Amino acid sequence: MIEYTPVFTLTVDDHVMIAHSLQDEFFGPAQQLHGATLAIHASFERQGLDEHGVVMDIGLASELLAQVLQPLRYRNLDEHPDFVNKLSTTEVVVQHVALRLAEALPQGHGLRAVEVEAEEHPRARARVRIELDPQR
Template sequence: MTSAHTPVFRISVDDHVMIAHSLPGDFFGPAQQLHGATLAISATFEREGLDEHGVVIDIGMATSLLSEVLDDLRYRNLDEHPDFTHKISTTEVVCQHVAMQMAQALPDQHGLRALEIAADEHPRARASVRVELGH
């Protein structure tokens, strides 16, 4: 249980991914057509207090984890990606995919309480998802 005086720390790392996809249905207007997108992705790691090294998570490890997860999506048509079969690859769904992959890739005993993945579609639009982690 969190005490009212327990500080909660967050650290974020950034990367980007270039994808192609289409979004079926009239709801998506011109985005129904196959098009490319560059998503600026940030991963934010959160924990109560700091670890024995005085950090939330090692920045190098966090950067590597994000890069490795995004490598599977880079320069791919998500319409043909097996993880997006029967899914509409909206920015929100891409965020969820990245978050779940990141959560699985974390080392045991990570001590984190949450992970947030955000994706900027362009400077005026972004989506994010927060995953509570059992520690």
């Protein structure tokens, strides 16, 4: 018989509407101020399930994502204090969201990773994965 411990993932979704400009010639027309709606997918990963048979509570996961996105909603990221002197590319935004989610997790969460993906449009997305200490 094969012995294993399955790894489970819970994903919740939200979206955020932002404005920004990418002030570098590399970005061509995106150097100009423009808007973007990012579909955000936040995944929480656990080896095995907790005592309730879940990765984490779906309501809590959704609430944490909404809280992390709230300061970004309808904001010009060029003026947002967390993006000063940074290009607010989709990759930078997903890293920001993932770090804030990791910081917002309750003590003793037992998760081994948080992954955040943003779809900029149906044919382009960026993703980041942050490994966590499950004992935290």
